[in-house]
Amino acid sequence: MLKGRIDLRSDTITQPDDAMREVMAHAVVGDDVLGDDPTVRELEQRTAALLGKEAAVFVPSGTMANQLAIRSLTRPGDAILLDANAHIYCYEAGAPAALAGVQVSLLDGARGQFTAAQLEAALPPRDDHFAPPSLVCIENTHNRGGGSVWPLEQIESVTAAARGHGLSLHLDGARLWNASAASGVSEAEYASHFDTVSVCFSKGLGAPVGSILAGTADVIANARFYRKQQGGAMRQVGIIAAAARHALEHNRSRLVDDHANGRALANGLAKLPGLEVDAAGVETNMVFIGTGDRDAGALAKRLEELGVRLLDTGPHTLRAVTNLTVSAEEVGQALTAFEQAL
Ligand SMILES: Cc1ncc(COP(=O)(O)O)c(C=O)c1O
Structure with a gap:
């Protein structure tokens, strides 16, 4: 990637x-x-x-x-x-x-x-x-x-x-x-x-x-x-x-696509052991990801090497925001990168 x-x-x-x-x-x-x-x-x-x-x-x-x-x-x-x-x-x-x-x-x-x-x-x-x-x-x-x-x-x-x-x-x-x-x-x-x-x-x-x-x-x-x-x-x-x-x-009417991508990302991440994600709470384009004992910064760095950029918003929290540069297919690719990184 x-x-x-x-x-x-x-x-x-x-x-x-x-x-x-x-x-x-x-x-x-x-x-x-x-x-x-x-x-x-x-x-x-x-x-x-x-x-x-x-x-x-x-x-x-x-x-x-x-x-x-x-x-x-x-x-x-x-x-x-x-x-x-x-x-x-x-x-x-x-x-x-x-x-x-x-x-x-x-x-x-x-x-x-x-x-x-x-x-x-x-x-x-x-x-x-x-x-x-x-x-x-x-x-x-x-x-x-x-x-x-x-x-x-x-x-x-x-x-x-x-x-x-x-x-x-x-x-x-x-x-x-x-x-x-x-x-x-x-x-x-x-x-x-x-x-x-x-x-x-x-x-x-x-x-x-x-x-x-x-x-x-x-x-x-x-x-x-x-x-x-x-x-x-x-x-x-x-x-x-x-x-x-x-x-x-x-670009206003397409925001629902970002929201669908946000939900898909959250649902996929919630299934990965070691992460804490309130998938039901994702209403729009933001997904907050608890990284448990893992250092969020280190995980973000590894994900970047695998082709996915996100922000660490705390020592054990990452934030992913879906946006118009990210397709549904790429959400799938991001989930694969998470699996690999973990
Ligand atoms: C809720 C909210 N209000 C205000 C702002 C400020 O916008 P700007 O970065 O254009 O100053 C932001 C930026 O992310 C925001 O998330």
Whole structure:
């Protein structure tokens, strides 16, 4: 097998194909900081409509989309509430503290999903001793939760509880497309419960760059200001917005293939002695693999030699993410490589 040929490290590893490069080459562009780029404007309008929101702003990354939401919906000194395994908390370089000056209050959700009761219990009394909570963030699908999909009823109860306390709501929807593909609940239905929603084109959809933050016209106008302040306003960026539009049009419906591949991979791995895999819990494109006593890094290295790349996410945990570069046949080949490596 060729070294590292089957790449399961993430759904961010995809490369633009010829058709995507073609639309990028021919994109009509302008200076987007001056509001002149028709391709960006169209993508923003189209995505806002798809999410049922008034307005949207195109940004370089999911991290920036999340952080603009936090900056726009809070004041320095506020508290934001989110799951302890949230990407915003674990992997965004301390940005809530550094960029918005907020403190985080962490909830101990199950697979990234907390309940209305947990939220209520975490809210401090109104008292000068406490950082005033102002925002709740939910992540759907939940990355460290195993690509889990929030049940709509749980979103409804958590967001209703948050609203009851006058809190704003942000949805980290980096993989909202996957949640919708898996559940049949539309992106707009999910988004309707939140003030802001971030979505990424550079994950399962296969574009090289780009995310969007959507919300009301007022909030997005604020977010645009903070985007500029943080150096995220871009010039002839229609070139990458065109790739994002192409990804949205062509790669959304095929996410169910990634999910089927994720399940097949999990089912196969669950049968291998020495590995711990919750196959029934695989709802989308992520498979977390417990390696028992085996060193996860060493196993990943051996697998790479056998042609399969994945990430070790802990001393005894590997993560495999199915994506548009991986076919059903290659999932079978990856399972064979696992058997050999073990
Ligand atoms: C759930 C979630 N939110 C946000 C992000 C941040 O996206 P980016 O890497 O584009 O900053 C990621 C990245 O993997 C993610 O998994």
